Amino acid sequence: MFVKILNSFVIVIASTLLGRELANKYVNRVNELSALQVALSRLETEFEHYASHLPEAMIRIGNSIGGTAGKLFYIAGQSLTEKSSTLSEVWNTSLDLMKPEWSLRQEDSKILRRFGDQLGNSDREGQIRFIRLTLAQLHDEEVKARAAREKYDKMYRSLGLLGGIALAIILL
Amino acid sequence: MLARDIKKEPNISWQQPILESLPQNIQEIIKRIPLSVRRDLEEIRIRENRPLMIYSQGKDYFVCKDGSINSHMEQAYIITKNDTRNILQLISDYSIYAFEEELRNGYLTLQGGHRVGIAGKIVLDKGSIRTMKHIRSFNIRISKEIIGAADKIIPYLISDKKLCHTLILSPPQMGKTTILRDIARKISDGFPGFTGVKVGIVDERSEIAGCWQGLPQRNVGVRTDVLDSCPKAAGIMMMIRSMSPNVIITDEIGRMEDVDAILESLNAGIKVITSAHASDLQDAKRRPFLLRLLNSHVFDRIAVLSNSRGIGTLEQVYEGKNHQPLLAHPIR
Structure with a gap:
């Protein structure tokens, strides 16, 4: 009997954790999208007011905002200082490196990749216009991500706990 | 390889x-x-x-x-x-x-x-x-600095241990900027018989000091300040007001306002070393702004460069007031 109760506990805990993990994906995506927007706004300021060079601006932003978005900027900025490949190559490689670490979906990555293709390729006005466009796109995705989070966050959490309990009862 | x-x-x-x-x-x-x-x-x-x-x-x-x-x-x-x-x-x-x-x-x-x-x-x-x-x-x-490019010209720029107001005339590609840069280095560092003085370079085209992010990439001397990418006329005035130079060096004067700024700095008691595009003194006199400078007799020395004995040949040095030649033959 004792073993059975122990087993049930393990099942409930495991299933709750699984539910939380799935729910966290939705929470993290919202946070990452909003952090990316902060980073891009900072980049816009660097372009507009300081005319900073891209590698140093990226490293500075990466260091100050931290998190996965900060890491992306930091990695990209560092690789640019090596001057061995093109900007879009560096940006795409950095995105690939970050892929296992974040909860962004394919549509988010696509926006970021498009951003990398244009980065550093036009005059200041063009760059700022392009950052604003990317910011708007990321904002749209964030709105959608928030809606998804409202819907699925609680659902997966409850489903994890309740599913675990149901399974434990059946097995008892 | x-x-x-x-x-x-x-x-x-x-x-x-x-x-x-x-x-x-x-x-x-x-x-x-x-x-x-x-x-x-x-x-x-x-x-x-x-x-x-x-x-x-x-x-x-x-x-x-x-x-x-x-x-x-x-x-x-x-x-x-x-x-x-x-x-x-x-x-x-x-x-x-x-x-x-x-x-x-x-x-x-x-x-x-x-x-x-x-x-x-x-x-x-x-x-x-x-x-x-x-x-x-x-x-x-690829820009190369030639340390010592000004060795031949320097003795003519100093009289009674004092620097002369100097105009260097030269066609393009005759080493005018290289010589100006080396003059800056020499008079800024000083050399036997001449104590170094404060030099201000107004480097409109970033050629004299070759600044990168404001830092001179060429040896322009220890007492030298550089205003990089700065229009000459405005830069000369800024230099005078802010950096108290003894000498102002600038490249290729080409506009009437540059001439005004140079005359202004002469009135402020500052020595000026500058250059202009012209193949000789006669040629220079055909250009209105140079004619005005020459007629105001402000320069003590007018040096002419050529490539008659290779790039950077000092073809002639004229006394600035009466335009008497000082060289018997071109030197390099």
């Missing part, structure tokens, strides 16, 4: 910053150019869809993929669209947006003071140049 040949190679000082501004594939080609030609390299010409070319020892060459050079374009390496795009990113440190002024002027300065001339499509805004896009041609000019 074999690895052991690279090891044996003498250090070519210009190479590092220039190579860093080129994509890997072109870097490899340039590194393989025979040493004798590479050492005296003056220009690397890059034009999209056309052969890679270099200019060295007064001649131009086509460069093949293996670094060999010849005068036939058939085997030459053809620059691709990707190449020009990469070069633009590399020379601008991936930040072309931060170089608007440079794009308007048509050149960028690399670390080391080397200049890259660019050509593409000009974007106009109300009739004036706003920026440049579709940049397809690059002229990477």
Whole structure:
């Protein structure tokens, strides 16, 4: 009997954790999208007011905002200082490196990749216009991500706990 | 080229910053150019869809993929669209947006003071140049400083242990900027018989000091301050007000307002050393703004450069007030 109760506990805990993990994906995506927007706004300021060079601006932003978005900027900025490949190559490689670490979906990555293709390729006005466009796109995705989070966050959490309990009862 | 040949190679000082501004594939080609030609390299010409070319020892060459050079374009390496795009990113440190002024002027300065001339499509805004896009041609000019280039001219610039107001006249490409730079270094550091003085360089085209991010990349002396990329007339006034120089050095005066600024600094008791495009004194007198300067008899010395005995020949030095020649024959 004792073993059975122990087993049930393990099942409930495991299933709750699984539910939380799935729910966290939705929470993290919202946070990452909003952090990316902060980073891009900072980049816009660097372009507009300081005319900073891209590698140093990226490293500075990466260091100050931290998190996965900060890491992306930091990695990209560092690789640019090596001057061995093109900007879009560096940006795409950095995105690939970050892929296992974040909860962004394919549509988010696509926006970021498009951003990398244009980065550093036009005059200041063009760059700022392009950052604003990317910011708007990321904002749209964030709105959608928030809606998804409202819907699925609680659902997966409850489903994890309740599913675990149901399974434990059946097995008892 | 074999690895052991690279090891044996003498250090070519210009190479590092220039190579860093080129994509890997072109870097490899340039590194393989025979040493004798590479050492005296003056220009690397890059034009999209056309052969890679270099200019060295007064001649131009086509460069093949293996670094060999010849005068036939058939085997030459053809620059691709990707190449020009990469070069633009590399020379601008991936930040072309931060170089608007440079794009308007048509050149960028690399670390080391080397200049890259660019050509593409000009974007106009109300009739004036706003920026440049579709940049397809690059002229990477390797600048070399020649320490000691001013040794011959310096004795004529000093009389009674005092520096003279000096105008250097020279056609283009005769070493005018090189000599001005070395004059700056010498009078700033001082030399036996002359104590160093404070020098202010107004470097409108970033050629004298070759500044990169405000830092002179050339030896312009310990007592020298540089206003980089600054219009001459405004810069001379700024220098006088803020840096209290004893001497102002500036390159290629070409406008009436430059003349006004120079006359103003003479009134402030500051020595001026400057240069202008002209092949000799007679030629200079045909240019209205130079005529005005010459007629006001403000210069103590007028030096004329030529290439009659090689680039940087000191053809003649005139006394500034009565235009009497001081040299018996050209020296180099």
